[in-house]
Amino acid sequence: MEDKTFTISVYSENNVGLLNRISGIFLKRHINILSLNVSESEIENVSRFIIVVNTTEKWVQNIVGQIEKQIEVIKAFYHTDEETIYLENALFKIASSLLFDEKQIQNIIKDSQSTIVTVSRDFFVISKSGRRSEIEELYEKFKPYGIMQFVRSGRISVSKEKMEISTLLETFK
Amino acid sequence: MRISGAEAVIRCLLEEGVDLVYGYPGGAIMPVYDELYKFQDQLHHVLVRHEQGATHAAQGYARATGKVGVAIATSGPGATNLVTGIADAQIDSTPLVCITGQVGRHLLGSDAFQETDIIGISTPVTKWNFQITEASQIPEIIAKAFYIARSGRPGPVLIDITKNAQFDEFDFSYEKCTGIRSYVPVPKLNLDKVAEAAALINSAKKPFIVFGQGIILGQAEEQLKAFIEKSGVPAGWTILGLSALPTDHPLNVGMLGMHGNYGPNLLTNECDVLIALGMRFDDRVTGKLSTYAKQAKVIHFEIDPAEVDKNVKTEVAVLGDVKEALNAILPLIDAKSHDLWHNEFKELYKIEVETVINEELNPTNGKGISMGETLEMINKHSKGDAIIVSDVGQHQMFACRYAKFNSTKSNITSGGLGTMGFALPAAIGAKMGKPEREVVAIIGDGGFQMTIQELGTIFQTQVPVKIVVLNNEFLGMVRQWQELFFDNRYASTKMINPNFVAIAEGYHIKSKKVTQREDLDAAVAEMMASKDSYFLEVMVEKENNVFPMIPTGACVSEIRLS
Numbered sequence: 001m002e003d004k005t006f007t008i009s010v011y012s013e014n015n016v017g018l019l020n021r022i023s024g025i026f027l028k029r030h031i032n033i034l035s036l037n038v039s040e041s042e043i044e045n046v047s048r049f050i051i052v053v054n055t056t057e058k059w060v061q062n063i064v065g066q067i068e069k070q071i072e073v074i075k076a077f078y079h080t081d082e083e084t085i086y087l088e089n090a091l092f093k094i095a096s097s098l099l100f101d102e103k104q105i106q107n108i109i110k111d112s113q114s115t116i117v118t119v120s121r122d123f124f125v126i127s128k129s130g131r132r133s134e135i136e137e138l139y140e141k142f143k144p145y146g147i148m149q150f151v152r153s154g155r156i157s158v159s160k161e162k163m164e165i166s167t168l169l170e171t172f173k
Numbered sequence: 174m175r176i177s178g179a180e181a182v183i184r185c186l187l188e189e190g191v192d193l194v195y196g197y198p199g200g201a202i203m204p205v206y207d208e209l210y211k212f213q214d215q216l217h218h219v220l221v222r223h224e225q226g227a228t229h230a231a232q233g234y235a236r237a238t239g240k241v242g243v244a245i246a247t248s249g250p251g252a253t254n255l256v257t258g259i260a261d262a263q264i265d266s267t268p269l270v271c272i273t274g275q276v277g278r279h280l281l282g283s284d285a286f287q288e289t290d291i292i293g294i295s296t297p298v299t300k301w302n303f304q305i306t307e308a309s310q311i312p313e314i315i316a317k318a319f320y321i322a323r324s325g326r327p328g329p330v331l332i333d334i335t336k337n338a339q340f341d342e343f344d345f346s347y348e349k350c351t352g353i354r355s356y357v358p359v360p361k362l363n364l365d366k367v368a369e370a371a372a373l374i375n376s377a378k379k380p381f382i383v384f385g386q387g388i389i390l391g392q393a394e395e396q397l398k399a400f401i402e403k404s405g406v407p408a409g410w411t412i413l414g415l416s417a418l419p420t421d422h423p424l425n426v427g428m429l430g431m432h433g434n435y436g437p438n439l440l441t442n443e444c445d446v447l448i449a450l451g452m453r454f455d456d457r458v459t460g461k462l463s464t465y466a467k468q469a470k471v472i473h474f475e476i477d478p479a480e481v482d483k484n485v486k487t488e489v490a491v492l493g494d495v496k497e498a499l500n501a502i503l504p505l506i507d508a509k510s511h512d513l514w515h516n517e518f519k520e521l522y523k524i525e526v527e528t529v530i531n532e533e534l535n536p537t538n539g540k541g542i543s544m545g546e547t548l549e550m551i552n553k554h555s556k557g558d559a560i561i562v563s564d565v566g567q568h569q570m571f572a573c574r575y576a577k578f579n580s581t582k583s584n585i586t587s588g589g590l591g592t593m594g595f596a597l598p599a600a601i602g603a604k605m606g607k608p609e610r611e612v613v614a615i616i617g618d619g620g621f622q623m624t625i626q627e628l629g630t631i632f633q634t635q636v637p638v639k640i641v642v643l644n645n646e647f648l649g650m651v652r653q654w655q656e657l658f659f660d661n662r663y664a665s666t667k668m669i670n671p672n673f674v675a676i677a678e679g680y681h682i683k684s685k686k687v688t689q690r691e692d693l694d695a696a697v698a699e700m701m702a703s704k705d706s707y708f709l710e711v712m713v714e715k716e717n718n719v720f721p722m723i724p725t726g727a728c729v730s731e732i733r734l735s
Contacts, residue, residue, distance in 0.1 A: 013355050
């Protein structure tokens, strides 16, 4: 069975210590987490973990089974890239002088459909949402001019199919 | 009622029906111990000699009674000493609630005296854990702890309570936990799957049942017996399934796995339908997975969805409570006898008797006492009615292969974790849980010395357990592997042992040492007749091996008789 990228979604109670339990499941199997995002879901006190891993389908099934076993986990799912709509967000901090001195910078911002978040005397910050490849492409374009700071978020995603969790979570409201 | 957190802990335990706890006091749990002193008429505390003994004793109590075992320890080393027993309970699905003291909330994370992150440490080996930092959390969390420990697939839970939470007062009230929204302990039985399983079983020419501890945990012993008797399907057991079906039941064909019986292992790779009941296809049972029962359609009756298809691909998974599932399938099963198929097991058993069992029970050529014949002697005097608590090693395999059981919850051993040092404290817990039954601990000379200090607990509590140490002056199982797979290089497996009888007598436990075969019968008789605790050391053949054996990584049908 070949390795693929899977997005694991976990809906859980918002309790202290659960991240430790979930990460331990990956640790035991020596599976590296490529990206992790945890935030509140559409339901109050229900958190949603989005975990991206590269592994076989057999392993991801096994992991999801073990995650669902945790007392505070309501439901866990896994999807391939084809089954989800996903993106990351990135912030680029660049010296303000470049915005005025390097005309090309303005074109890069426009063409990449990124947004200027803030501009100060010393630096400006650009936000870009998209697939990893789009963010990496933008990074490569800014790189020659000098990037003061760069940060990228974990993946966030929604499934293309209707998720049964929506109905289940409704009952928790 | 306004009370302290410490008093609340005791009242919560009483509300959950607990009357016996095992533990060891220390600084961070002292407020709870102070309350234990006040409540000693209602809640009996057994002072063990090491916290590991507390968890194993609580396990023995839980396994013998089916109730939740409780262990208490202080913070830091007290808490970490519980961990081996907790890990053992986790892998063997034993319901435990462990309560540890913790430094005051204001000191958390400051590397205070006897502070450890026991929540972090115990996370991978608990079904659930929680740190209480405010007294008012105590009733709700302890109620949840008991609910989680005992429901669904049982397991250990650890509750860590900071010292301030033990001292602080609050208005106490208690409500038992009956459900947690994110937790489904028992999946709902799907009757279509039951019908599918029944059709497969009815069409099978060579069906074979493998049952595990799930039968005992699910209290489905009667249903298992009825299912086997109606379907005529031969049944083998995993090490923790032992005693769920009487040993001498005509359709009981023996033990599966590395040192299991010849027939059931060999024929696993010939059956056409394999019916797994409350077992999890442990690697000690399956051997090499790529060749395990590949010809068979597998039906898996299981309470834990994560176990389905984890190791062995199933044709039909019947998720849910095994008792309910067996009750549902029974009317759908055709009454059959499968005599020809069953005869194949009997023929292979004859071969095993001729090549292994006869020699083990009646050693020839001037060999010393064997472990098997010692077990047979215990059978003779216990008549199969004793609870046998075995430690880990060769003697454990001999105990599980040769001990006879008439009733359920009679085989208590460390299965999944293989914890040496388990048996002595677990026997204490088993006897306290079932005082009306005879409890015999079977221990090797290695494992005995891992928790030998619990002889002190036996002396102090006067709990009348029978202890049999099978002494071969070796770490026998490792030595066997060294002989078979490491060219007889006995690296660090020879043991120079102390005078065990003198040690036991030092704890005022009646003792005897047997070195000659002709003395064995009388010694076992005397031990079994004793009303008090009794220590029996049997010097056994040094380099005896446990056979049959499936070497690690080999296929079940490559089982060796010698």
